Amino acid sequence: MADLRSTFAGITSPNPFWLASAPPTDKAYNVHRAFEAGWGGVVWKTLGEDGPPVVNVNGPRYGALLTPDRHLLGFNNIELITDRPLQLNLDEIRAVKRTWPDRALVVSLMVPCTEAAWKAILPMVEDTGCDGVELNFGCPHGMSERGMGAAVGQVPEYIEMVTRWCKQYSRLPVIVKLTPNVTDIRQPAAAAKRGGADAVSLINTVNSIIGVDPDTLTMSPATGGMGSHGGYCGPAVKPIALHMVAEIGRSPGSAGIPISGIGGVGTWRDALDYIALGAGNVQVCTAAMVYGFKIVQDMADGLANWMDDKGFATLDDFRGKALPTVTDWQYLNLNAISKAQIDQGSCIQCGRCHIACEDTSHQAITAVVDGKRHFEVKEDECVGCNLCVTVCPVPDCITLRTLAPGEVDARTGQAVVATPADWATHPNNPMRKAVPA
DSSP states (O other), X not given: OOBOOEEETTEEESSSEEXXXXXXXXXXXXXXXXHHHTOSEEEEEEEOOSSSOOOOOSSOOEEEEEOTTOOEEEEEEOOOSOOSOHHHHHHHHHHHHHHOTTSEEEEEEOOOSSHHHHHHHHHHHHTTTOSEEEEEOOOOSSSGGGTOTHHHHTOHHHHHHXXXXXXXXXXXXXXXXXXXXXXXXXXXHHHHHHTTOSEEEEOXXXXXXXXXXXXXXXXXXXXXXXOOOEEEESGGGHHHHHXXXXXXXXXXXXXXXXXXXXXXXXXXXXXXXXXXXXXXXXXXXXXXXXXXXXXXXHHHHHHHHHHHHHTOOBGGGTTTTTGGGOOOGGGSOTTOOEEEEEOTTTOOOOOHHHHHHHHHSOOOBOSEETTEEOOOXXXXXXXXXXXXXXXXXXXXXXXXXXXXXXXXXXXXXXXXOSSOOOTTTOXXXXXXXXXXX
């Protein structure tokens, strides 16, 4: 049986599935129930400095992008950090950790960007017996207007500075939570590493507006007739998050720093993607809010079953295995040629492949052959773009076939060359590099 035990930034947990800092981790009641359901760890909802707690809106805090059958694509959130008193949170964290010593309990923090503020809160948090802290440099709304959250996460110098303070004033592992609302995620990740961070977590949420009410022409959802941008999360942001995780993992300035993957994790397959690209664990929020805490059981069982099937005994056996396959476009092999092929036995004659290819691509799929409705790839026009594979409603009905070296590409009339060639050395590139003799 696969061993799902995880060690991340020195923090152990029985599995790599942690609840992210968010409404599901707002209080002891929730966290107890989460651990009972099987979650390996929890990042307690973000605490602020002592004093009057923040004030959340008492209207719609969440919006969603849904498919016509109401399947969730993306989730928009304008809820702020905890609005419960600091001491109450600290007392509950202490009690929860005593009850669940084998589970990871990390505390998310957000205070003003001053050394005194961080110096004051860190000892109080450490005294709870928690396993680590996560610096919330990601929230794009509400708190960022106060010089916190994404306002810090968008400035690498601030990230490095605050991380150094936290390493100076606390013995706990420090995880830096990064915002995706930047041009290049490698810069803040490298800053966190320079500051001494034990790990990074990403992504927090993307700036977003869900839409407009067609009847009132007001932003939707709205509170009192007005709305504000929030943080976008859920399945729709997963590809963005995976890209950023991979960039951190292969960048010289940040490579090697442990990564907690966040964004659209709702199944074991999602977790697999993150871990295979180098993440040490994954954090979940939206899926728990939509389906409840017990979803972790399906994720854990699914990942363990896949590991057993593939012969992986531990998470380390496949962690980062996909990362070497990520490269820049200019280094892709231009001599690799693929062609689409349609399994006529499973084709349901819907015609979606033809419509997509005919209207928006390369006119490489027939609609009629010998006077009959028939969908077939014209290899002399096919460029292997994968559009038809994407739109086909039947799994594996359309696949891509890689041409073997020596095989003639019907589109160009040229034989496939075995030797790889990329844009960096291509003769059409005016800035090409000389090919070594």
